[in-house]
Every structure is written in structure tokens, then in C-alpha cells.
Amino acid sequence: MTAVPGTYSSGVPLTCDGCGDVAMTHGGGLHDADVVYVAVAAIGWTGSAFARGPHRCSRCTTAVPALRRHTTRVTASTAALSLVTVRSTPTSSVVHIAGDIDAHLASDLGSVLEDAAMSRPYVIADLTDVGTIDSLGLATLVRVRHTARRHQGELLLAGPSRFIQIVPRTMRLHTAFRTFATLRQAIAAANGRADLDADMRGSHR
Structure with missing residues (x-):
């Protein structure tokens, strides 16, 4: 699991599966302990909508070749x-x-x-x-x-x-x-x- 919702008032810690960095995001708007889409999107990370991940920080997302992220992003x-x-x-x-x-x-x-x-x-x-x-x-x-x-x-x-x-x-x-x-x-x-x-x-x- 790469996101631990915990108590929403204290925020949601996200762990990047690429580099291991941890970021604390605000938990406002989350209504399901398994779903962290709002928190992930709020800080510009990418990945699964669910707490189990995987998730990538903006730096690691940029580092992944475009063809791996989306097979048809060329045009x-x-x-x-x-x-x-x-x-x-x-x-x-x-x-x-x-x-x-x-x-x-x-x-x-x-x-x-x-x-x-x-x-x-x-x-x-x-x-x-x-x-x-x-x-x-x-x-x-x-x-x-x-x-x-x-x-x-x-x-x-x-x-x-x-x-x-x-x-x-x-x-x-x-x-x-x-x-x-x-x-x-x-x-x-x-x-x-x-x-x-x-x-x-x-x-x-």
C-alpha cells in the first residue's frame, strides 16, 4: 500500500513507488479509506486511484518514457x-x-x-x-x-x-x-x- 489515509483531518501520506519520497497531502474531500484520487491529483502525482498504489511523484512521472506511460501519446x-x-x-x-x-x-x-x-x-x-x-x-x-x-x-x-x-x-x-x-x-x-x-x-x- 503506498497511501495511508489514516484520519482524513491529519492528511494522507503518499509514498512514491519510483523514488520512495513521501508527501503529506490534505485529506479534504476523501470519503472512502481505499480511494485517494483527490489527494493524488491535488499534488500533481499520477497512478492508481486506490490506496494500494502504485503512485508516482511528478519527478518520476516525467522520468518515465512517454511510450510506457501511454502507448499512443506521440500524437x-x-x-x-x-x-x-x-x-x-x-x-x-x-x-x-x-x-x-x-x-x-x-x-x-x-x-x-x-x-x-x-x-x-x-x-x-x-x-x-x-x-x-x-x-x-x-x-x-x-x-x-x-x-x-x-x-x-x-x-x-x-x-x-x-x-x-x-x-x-x-x-x-x-x-x-x-x-x-x-x-x-x-x-x-x-x-x-x-x-x-x-x-x-x-x-x-
């Missing part, structure tokens, strides 16, 4: 092409994302999701293979949600990890998205809602 376009894939159903665009949704992927992912929101009523972000999401990634999802709503649609989240479920909650955004345990459930929900919308339109004719 924005390669990130989008290799980490994001899209397939369509009659009612939804399913966007599968692999890797972390962070500053290096957010812009390209946003473009893909925005296009998807304009091509189908429902956009399903398949998060099954996503490990973490940072504030820019979350902001991207919020922006796409607004785009989908402007087109009378909706952004659904499928298969998020425990960490990805916790991050919106810390930002008080956990009620902004309908979230499903599996992709199949999300697709079924989109299909069911589309059928209901069609029935309602028919009843007004």
Missing part, C-alpha cells in the same frame, strides 16, 4: 485511432475506449463522441477497458452529454470501473449520467427508450 490522431473504436446499432453509437481517459486522449475522444452524438439518438461510452479518468476526461463526457441532449438524445455509460463511478461522485456529477453494469444492458436501455419515443410520437399524430 493526438494515433491516440484516437488506436484507443477509440465506434460501431453503430439502429438507435445508438457504441464508442469503445481502451486505456485511461486523460488529457492526452480527451480532445480526440471528445471529437469522436460529438460525431457519434450527431449520428444516433444515443451514445454509449463503453468503459469496460478504461482504467482511470481525470478531470479533463470527465469534462469531455459532460460536454458530450450536453451535445446529445441538444439532439434529443442521451449519453449512457457502460461497464465503468469502481474508480470511474467514484470520480463523478466526488465532483457531484453522479446523477448526470445513466450508468449500466454491462454494454448489453446499455444497448437494451437505448433500444427500449427509442421504442418508447417512437410510440409517443405515433400517439400524437
